[in-house]
Amino acid sequence: MIIPLSLVGLVAMVCLGLLASPYPYLAPGAVLGLAGALVLYRRPALGLLAIVTLVPLEGLLKDGLVSGAKLVGIGLALILTLQLAVGQLQGARLRSSHWRLLALFLTFYLLSLWTSDNLSLSLNHLRDLIVGLVVFVLTLLIGRDLNLPWLARVITLSVCVMCLFGLFSTKYQEGGRATAMLDANLFAMMITVAMPMGLWLALKSRQLPIKLFWIGCCLLLLAGMTKTDSRSGLVVLLISSGILLYNYREQLSHIRPRHLGFAMLGIAIILPLAAAVVPASYVDRIASLAMLKSGVNAHKDESLGRRATYLVVGKQMISDNPVLGAGPGTFPLHYADTGFSKAFAPVNSVATDLYRRAHNTYLEIFSEIGLPAGLLFVGMIALALRNFWRARAAWAAIGEHDKADMMTHLTISMLAIALFLMFLSSPSLKYLWLMLALSSVVWREAAQARALQGAA
Template sequence: MTLLLRVLACATVLLAPLEGYLQEVHPHLAKVAPGLLIVSWVAQRVRQRRWPAPHQLHALLALFGVVLLASSAVHAGDQFTMDYAQRFLPFLVITAVLVDVVAREVPVRAVLGAAVGGALFAALGALYSLVFEGEPRATGPLEDPNDLAYFLVVALPLLIALPARKFLLPVGAVLAAGAAATFSRGGGIALALAAVWLVARRGVSMRAVAATVGGLAVIGLGAVVFAGPVLDRALDEKKYIAATNVDTRELRWQAAARMLAANPALGVGPGGFRSNYAAASRNAEIDEQQPVAHNIYLEIGAELGLPGLACFLGAVALAFVATERVLRVSSDRRPMLAVQASLIAALVASTFLSEQYYLPIWSLVAVAIAAQVRVEERERDACVARHQ
């Protein structure tokens, strides 16, 4: 059963960025690994008669769930409420399950490696879609290039935690090339800030950063030489989209802020941003009446109110606190510095995207808390041993 939990936990993380490919095979195939993980975890804990070690995150996730259900009940008549509530709630459950599984059965590096592996496959798909399928911007396993960039830039900092050093450079090159092929400005900003954090915390050296930048320059030069027409078309497409995105995102952020101000207690319900956008924006976008907010903080706040937003930010804050506690006592700093940098990349990228329905932030929070639980259990065992 332990092996099964390890496989399912890693599969859940690895397959997350490949959701689009899985849905092409069957609409519900992407739910199989998480569903089996939850069922197997429950069966294992019942068999062992052993339940998760309590942590503040469990209370926060439970409160988040209560807010989500209460908001859903109040806005049950909305056309999107039940669908989005059913999409959101499993992420809270999966986060709690991953905390316990990674704290007991699955090594932290195995989960981080699974995240990198899934992103690597997604990056290869991204490059294939751009070069061979003629897409103006890389999509691959995800319909939106910006969502794809989110997965790739969040995975890149995790490379410093992996032991297989000789493979890191080529894997990093593929991830970076795939992210660049999406032409996502938010992804670029997120990755730059994550790199600054790693340098500041001495997770990577300036020499490594310089070598990475040089490698990206070589890749870019090769792309210009061998795929010039494709790049020209993609850049023209991006210029057109970029000018539109700046205006539309400002409109959507303003609309989300109005919804939050008008409904601070429980928001407008899960998915309510879409159904209320036309009214809140005063029909600012005639051709797009039901969009997403393109900002995770404003969208969660608008849909679940201030309590929901506080729960989300509280979970992220607990993750950062947990990583710092682990760093103080750990001889190997790389895994937790990698998690911190990836969280920063995810949070920055989510300023321009609505990513609460994708796994990276939730899995990173889970890994951070699980690492803290591991350390605390070792300290308790050592304390007991000293007193015997």
């Protein structure tokens, strides 16, 4: 208890100093900080759950100097560093199958940073990436103590809360699209990550009221998706649903002809309700995907036309610098130098409207950091999917079917992130780096459980 007592003494001195300063109202904050530090010291996993909970809420605090997630992350990082130093945490927890790929990726990243076309933009990109790397390391250290059902609950509930704001408050909408004060596609991506976890909670809940509660959360997520007007979100949801139906095909085989009447009744209720609830603008946006059969026409759909220009610019950047790219974060700079930026600039636009990101994380990495780094980044995502799937097989082999199903849903959430990165520029996404690290943790835990049962 030496460390907690020293923290108490330190905070007491800080409180006395604040009381004697012109800012005495800050003294209670020091007490709250001490309480939070003690909780994180005893239960670091709660800190990681807090970070995950705050991710969808970051738009509410984006104008602040430090967001709640960053504040918790900094405190958690300091506490875990202290615990590693005094031997309370074992360094073996940092083991991960991702380290080799990540080390090579960071090597190419730093070389690209060194040769960047614009060092200022690249340093800003590095600062954002460091946040993701910190989440990766924290998850490796804490992941073994993380309660996965609680992880599913906090992700589902936090995204549902923002869906409520996006549905019923114009403050959290932009041009009629729910944004949660973030990018609409980023919000849609969070919904696709939360949906498989919400479905797992609904399927595994044994008490009917709780089951109905999680079913209601899933319906709220669907309503939030329609309000984002995200075409890519609907595509990802359909793919996720198809995989889930295939995974539970054996349970579906238990459906008897007498159940078809209830199914038809449900369809008769849901279809008219969906037609009444889904905005007409969203239906029109989904219908516009049919134009892809005959090629992209910028006159019919400006958004698809603009995304096609991103591919042209990215291809040219890769041709000019295939190994190290043009430098992290420099895609908007190169795009602004093309005629595309002016052609697709909105009416009465300002100079900053010419600088656009690629809306495709893979394209950005390949063009900004180079082909080797891009392949390594894709390899890390593929390895995470493989780890989750192997963990699923390991739990199923020893009869832990609930845990195996959880691995299935985590795999689908990881796949949703991987697919959505084709429509979204966010290489520092906290969900991404959390899932990369968690895949190694759950695979190691499942492999050890299978080995112990085999030895027994």
